[in-house]
Amino acid sequence: MGREAQVKESPGRIRRFWEGFRYGLPVTLGYVPVSFAFAVTATAGGLPWYVVLMISITNFTSAGQAAGGNLMLTGAPLPEIGVTVFVINIRYMLMSMSLSQKMTGMALWKKLLLANGVTDEIFFLAMQKKGNLSGWLFAGLAAGPYGGWVLGTLLGALLGAALPPSLSSALGIALYAMFIAIVVPPSKKSKPIAFATLIAVGLSCLFRYMPGLRLVPSGWALILSAVAASALLALRFPVHQAQEEGEAA
Amino acid sequence: MNQTLYWAAAVLVMAVVTYIPRVLPLSLMRKKVKSQFLQSFLYYMPYAVLGAMTFPAILYATATPWSAVAGFAAALLLSFAGLNLLPVALVSTGTVFLVEWLMRLW
Incomplete structure (x- = not known):
């Protein structure tokens, strides 16, 4: 990165990171119950808590890891797990395509890191921002929900067994309710x-x-x-x- | 295969096939798309993906379709009323919980 770019960028980095973080706060909080529900189901099925936690840490995706977790419980062959999870995740290609249009000119290494933050909700919030996206803003926008996702998983994996099944059933709808809250306002306009x-x-x-x-x-x-x-x-x-x-x- | 090794390998496979679709277009498409069709296509894409993801899958997200319909209605209503993500998610979850509790009473 050039010196001028650094001088221009450094004072705003933290500010932009926090702007993204605050912007993503509803998703951060919303992810806790959703990943909690995932962890309850997965540990109830027989996966050890640390495996469930590792899935959330390395995958950070809802539908894909739920399906993958289920397959792991049945002892499915690895290629089957890979193909199933991939097919569920192909949608990220479309999102990543749309997002690339707001990140033209960004350094490759930043994109390689930030790509981990492309989830349905984070993508959607990012797309609502006008013009080109700052990498720091996106980093802040992704960091909070990632933390919420991992925290919810940990809590669910450790405490899930103590929870009544009616509560985990109810939590199953939280993700979809979030999708609706995201898609309705622009559709109204x-x-x-x-x-x-x-x-x-x-x-x-x-x-x-x-x-x-x-x-x-x-x-x-x-x-x-x-x-x-x-x-x-x-x-x-x-x-x-x-x-x-x-x-x- | 050893159980722990199987789990570790499975988690790794899942992580890789999750990262690939996220990273490929983002790192390969370095320029702005010129075609107006493609621009428009990408503009509508997020809404279409989210719509198709939500319905009818939401109807099967809970223990019974009845509670799911109730939760769906609550989420729709509150979103149209202009409420934020989090309250919508909470009220919808609460509605499902309530409906399933009422159903058990009968």
Whole structure:
């Protein structure tokens, strides 16, 4: 990094990190019960607490590690675990693509680190920021939720057995409730966004319930639904970069 | 295979296949996309992904679909009312808990 860049950057680093951290606080708190629920299920199934904790520390993803944990409990072969978890995680490619457009010009090593923070919620909050993203802001935005995720897992893995099953069932919905809270406000403001959301929901229902389509693995079904809905909207309601940034503000 | 070794290997495999899709586009796409179609496509993508992830999966996230529907309705209602992520998640969770408790009373 050049000297000028350092001089320009250093006073703002901490400030931007904290800005990101504060911005991500609802997700930080929201992740605690979600990872708690994951840990309760996984330890109840028979994984030792330290294995469950290691999964959260190294994966930091909800659906993928839940599926992977289940497979581990059945003693599934490693290739099966790898393919299943990968298919569930393909959506991150789409998010990572969108995010790359807000990180042009960022040093590669920063991207290699920050990529670990690409979760559904963090990605979404990051995309609501106008213009190019600061690496420090994104780091702060990811650090809090990561801490919440690991903490929730630890608590769930250690205390989960003492918990009534009714509570862990209720916690299962927390993640989805967060998704809804994230997607509703922009859908209320912009009709094309609402269409994109609803069309994707419709397609995902088809993949769930239509004979034939039901056979498509859920990871692929998700990608196909999202790609089709976004492509349709992109053709019907093209967006200009300037317009997009104005709207995101 | 030794049990502990199996677990360690499985965790590692999962970590790798989680990191790859996160890191590849981010590190390979270094420039702004020029095509207006692709720009628009990427603009709508987040909402479409989240929508497809949430529904109908949310209906199967709890012990019974009834409590899930109640939790879903609560989350939708509060989000439309403009509440933040955390209160929405808490109230929705509470609703599920309440409905399942009421169902057990019957």
